Amino acid sequence: MHMTGPGEQIIQTSEEVAEALASGAPVVALETTIISHGLPQPRNLQVARELEELVREAGAVPATIAVLDGVARVGLDKSMLERVATEPGLRKLGFRDLPLAAALSASGATTVSATAFLAARAGIRVFATGGLGGVHREWTASQDESADLDMLAGTRITVVCAGVKSILDVPATLQRLETRGVSVAGYRTDFFPGFYLHTSGLPVDWRLESPAEAAAVMRAQDLLGGPEAALIVANPVPEDEQLDPVLHDRVLAEALAAADREGITGQAITPFLLDYLVRGTGGASLEANLAAVRGNTRLAGRIAASWASPPS
Ligand code: PSU
Ligand code: MN
Helix, strand or coil: CCCCCCCCCCEEECHHHHHHHHCCCCEEEECCHHHHCCCCCCHHHHHHHHHHHHHHHCCCEEEEEEEECCEEEECCCHHHHHHHHHCCCCEEECHHHHHHHHHCCCCEEECHHHHHHHHHHHCCCEEECCCECCEECCHHHHCCECHHHHHHHCCCCEEEECCECCCECHHHHHHHHHHCCCEEEEECCCECCECCECCCCCECCCEECCHHHHHHHHHHHHHHCCCCCCEEEECCCCHHHCCCHHHHHHHHHHHHHHHHHCCCCHHHHHHHHHHHHHHHCCCHHHHHHHHHHHHHHHHHHHHHHHHHCCCC
């Protein structure tokens, strides 16, 4: 078995990303669990490439993150991105899995918790994803709360997302974010987005109108100091691209019942529910998910650009 030796870098930043960071150019981190476990093949590889392109169009450098053969990669080349999208049996790695994957030379896609950690370690401040993990329904019995929340409570990074996944207990998740000191703002909305849906129906206390305002919040975080915590910029999927709410509620109820019946738990539950929704909505949930991720990625690029060139 190959073990990562003391001379080897456990985290490798690509040349392009390292240069961008060194020169203060805008960089956006992208996670890979959505690619490997959240989207069907072969569409997932197209999406992975498209998201990187959207970051570039916004004037920033994409840093897609994954672990390959035990090395955490910040910035993937073409063949690495292909491995993430197509390799059978690729693991899903949360933060706690990183030391195990490194020591055992394993490969895996990174969730929000692992990606946020690796991005911040590399010096990246802005991160785009679809929907955050959070507190699951039935959490009083299962104790299933995504590690995403704890990581964001301790990591100074800005996450642009369409809220938290609607498969979750959204009010409980918002409460946990409040308790743990994570700043949350709606982007041009007074309501917390509902991932596939434009709104979760729950109000959000703060509203940001522009990338410059988001960057100003980030500067204020640094000036205030105190515990490291994230900023969540909650950016809703456009109303005309959302999943039909009636269809959403019906298929989600079926999905939750199926997960219960089949005894799906732990890391498998989120991919199971997302996949059930794609099939149960005839692909409509996939389109809404993609619309959300695209919007988040574009906005993250613009926030990173604003962050990189503060007003003089
Ligand atoms: N956003 C999406 N699809 C996804 C995810 C986010 O649109 O599949 C992934 C993220 O990587 C997130 C993970 O961290 O789902 C949450 O998994 P869990 O509930 O097991 O923590
Ligand atoms: Mn979980």
